[in-house]
Amino acid sequence: MAEVKLDDIVSLAKRRGFIYQGSDVYGGLSGTWDYGPLGVTLKRNIMQLWWKMFVDSRDDMYGVDAAILMNQKVWQASGHVDTFTDPLVECSNCHGRFRADKLENPNKCPACGKEGTFSAPRAFNMMFRTFVGPSGQDEVTIGERMEGPTDGKNLEGKKAITYEPSSVSYLRPETAQGIFTNFKNVVDSFYPDLPFGIAQQGKAFRNEISPRDFVFRAREFEQMEIEYFINPESWEVEFEKWVVACKEWFAALGLPEDSVHELEVEEEDRAHYSKRTIDFEFDYPIGREELMGLAYRTDFDLGNIQRVSGKGMEYTIKGTNTRFIPHVIEPSFGVERALMAVLCSAYREDEQNGEKRVYLALPEHLAPVKYCVSPLLKNKPELVAKAREIYSALKAKYGAVMWDDNGNIGKRYRRQDEIGTPHCVVVDFQTLEDDTVTVRNRDTTEQSRMTSTDLLGQ
Ligand code: ATP
Numbered sequence: 040m041a042e043v044k045l046d047d048i049v050s051l052a053k054r055r056g057f058i059y060q061g062s063d064v065y066g067g068l069s070g071t072w073d074y075g076p077l078g079v080t081l082k083r084n085i086m087q088l089w090w091k092m093f094v095d096s097r098d099d100m101y102g103v104d105a106a107i108l109m110n111q112k113v114w115q116a117s118g119h120v121d122t123f124t125d126p127l128v129e130c131s132n133c134h135g136r137f138r139a140d141k142l143e144n145p146n147k148c149p150a151c152g153k154e155g156t157f158s159a160p161r162a163f164n165m166m167f168r169t170f171v172g173p174s175g176q177d178e179v180t181i182g183e184r185m186e187g188p189t190d191g192k193n194l195e196g197k198k199a200i201t202y203e204p205s206s207v208s209y210l211r212p213e214t215a216q217g218i219f220t221n222f223k224n225v226v227d228s229f230y231p232d233l234p235f236g237i238a239q240q241g242k243a244f245r246n247e248i249s250p251r252d253f254v255f256r257a258r259e260f261e262q263m264e265i266e267y268f269i270n271p272e273s274w275e276v277e278f279e280k281w282v283v284a285c286k287e288w289f290a291a292l293g294l295p296e297d298s299v300h301e302l303e304v305e306e307e308d309r310a311h312y313s314k315r316t317i318d319f320e321f322d323y324p325i326g327r328e329e330l331m332g333l334a335y336r337t338d339f340d341l342g343n344i345q346r347v348s349g350k351g352m353e354y355t356i357k358g359t360n361t362r363f364i365p366h367v368i369e370p371s372f373g374v375e376r377a378l379m380a381v382l383c384s385a386y387r388e389d390e391q392n393g394e395k396r397v398y399l400a401l402p403e404h405l406a407p408v409k410y411c412v413s414p415l416l417k418n419k420p421e422l423v424a425k426a427r428e429i430y431s432a433l434k435a436k437y438g439a440v441m442w443d444d445n446g447n448i449g450k451r452y453r454r455q456d457e458i459g460t461p462h463c464v465v466v467d468f469q470t471l472e473d474d475t476v477t478v479r480n481r482d483t484t485e486q487s488r489m490t491s492t493d494l495l496g497q
Contacts, residue, residue: 105217
């Protein structure tokens, strides 16, 4: 793959309406991103492709859409309250805070450049805490500014924030727990045979210490996760099937095979309950980094839920007395990291008629706009009328069709190339005679003539 610079992707994404900085007009909010008209379509195309591939086209998968706010016990039982932390260090000179394990030089502050100024690392919990219900959070003038219940201490005259500990909740830091907590519901409603999976897509929130590299590390992002429930006897076979399924997914995204790498996570780096984890890494412009993870999580999560909730999470094999807590294999996909890999794989520069051209060679099924329709000249009503007719018919069929009559044809092609539109249709004077239009191919720039009937029948 040719060298792609992150700056080129970021500027194209902003300029052409894919992705903007969140809250941009107010100076932004670090780690948040807004999707513009083309970005939201590209993102949805990726998410819909995933749903089609992993849910709709299989008969062993069930979808759920759980609430983002969950009972705090979910995060206590899962271990997130105690251990979902990153190591944070603070520079005593500039007070910048950094994630200790991501520093290029562990002794030098990347903000002020001073050496030997870091505090000892402390565990920073990445969950966003919030309060549910009107009993949540009050600011009262009683005592020293403090967090938590005041326990009736006399702290007269000062500001205090009080809250009911029982009202605490968290914005979910992963979608997986909404799957585990619905395991029993799905089993009771559908009686699936093992192995079967439950899939969920949706927002996840992590208060990352240093959000960076565009949407790669954000504080609000989207995940697509599957918990695939299995009999532990068959975990190796099922794991291998998921490795293959993940590779099929990368191919469907149009990622070149040699840009995705399997990193077998060593035992000391794996979660203690995981018997095998593979990180699939992608060659991003920022280096080789995690695209998604595939982990065998044993019965850790359902076991925790059973222990803390007191509700049985066992599964009985139909027609037998064999009962056990199913084990799980978890493929965990990040939408933004997939989208960023898609953009980086599709980004191309070439030369056309002595001019530099930028285009996105997106797979057609992901392209946010499938067709662009133009009249050759916008001041010829008969051309415009015919082009409008074709535009409406294509739009009724594909939805994602754009009208462009601005500037000359060459400029229109460049604009469509940059957003990855695979086909540009132009209505010219010949169309009025023989009903043929020109259809230009984005990647080769070649134009062919076909009748509008053939075009619409495609
Ligand atoms: P990293 O080591 O890069 O922080 P992680 O190992 O914590 O990632 P997981 O907890 O395994 O990530 O999350 C599953 C997937 O969710 C990741 O593979 C990634 O695609 C996505 N993801 C996780 N954190 C973020 C984030 N801050 N921004 C965007 N995507 C993320």
